[in-house]
Amino acid sequence: MEASGGGGTLSEVYQSAKKLLLRTRDGLERLERLEHSTSAGMNTELSFSIKKDITQIQSLCVEMDRLWRSIAARSQRDIWKRKVEQIAEEAESLRQSLDKYNLRNQKRMMEAKERAELLGRANGASAHVLRIFDEEAQALQSVRNSSRELESANALGEAILSSIHGQRERLKSAQRKALDVLNTVGISNYVLRLIERRHRVDQWIKYAGMLLTVVFLFFFVLWRH
Template sequence: MNNVYKHALKQEQGVRQDLEKFERSEDVSVGIQGQISVGLTSLKRTIDEYDGLAKREMILVKQEKALANVSKLREDYNELKNQFDRLKQRETNKTVINNRTELLGRRHNSSTPEYPFQNNHLTREQHAYRENDFLNETESKLDEYIAHGREVLGNMYDQNNTLKNAQRKMLDAANTLGLSRNIIQYIERRSAQDKWIFIGGVVFTLFSMWAIIHYLT
């Protein structure tokens, strides 16, 4: 159980480091956002696993301590998730502003209107629709990448659990086999001892009978 808790702390530290880069605008790419999203998903899985282990703990003191750790981890997770949502919204707002500025700059710098047969009011509405479509498409692609990353992570997590269960069963079988070998070796040693005791008894009996016959006749 302690290993799971340490793993959760390590995951939390990794997410915090990525969020710091994102917040300082060192890396605002789709890749870092997907990495943070996957990290949060992995952290939540680990917290749920640790929570399950804590509830099955038989020693009351250890259980209370573990449940307190679970509560703290969930608070930290919610804090990180809310921070990530705020940062994503900030980047979305920046994208909207940059696109609007770029479109307005192109229109002001162009000597020929982009739509010469329509008035300015309709042109602005169409630009707004284009911006909205672009942002929706970008957000859809991002959600698709994140969902794909979560699916891959989930598969890796399930495979890891399967390998752990297989390893546990192999170790149990190995321990059982090791115990059986010890019992067999003990039986073999005891059989050898009994065999020599029997031979010794036969020899002693024969010698006693010879001595009796030799000295009494």
């Protein structure tokens, strides 16, 4: 039987992660094609969207990691473990590619800004160029801040899921111990009942022996007289 959680079955979560991977790859390819275009604002927005998708994929990987561990059949667990690891590796590779793109973009913008500043032009065109670079630098900083917030939220989600998983394992362990104690108590009660029954039988044997002894002595005395 397939494991399921609050976000759906393992297969459903896996399919969602696969769809996000496809969308993220397409978005990253489009971003790299537009890398040297003048639509920097659109590139920044696309970069942020890709980062959100990657963070969501990583969250789904945490959920899938929890789900495949609860599958009873070992062969199925091994299959799903490999699938989840593959998704996680692809997401990490996309994240690294996005980070490299952002670093290149930031370096290119800083170099262009430095060139504009070195020209030292006082006309409006130069001031306009500097303002554009300042705005783009602020936008990139905003993307980085948002990315850090997403990563923090993802880490918090992973910690919560890990805590829930640990609590569930402790509850299972406590339940097993309780069942062992109950089984032990049941066996002890059975043994005590056997001992009590044997004790009663011994008492009856003792009393019967005493009665037979008295009867024997009584008839023996009568026979002597």
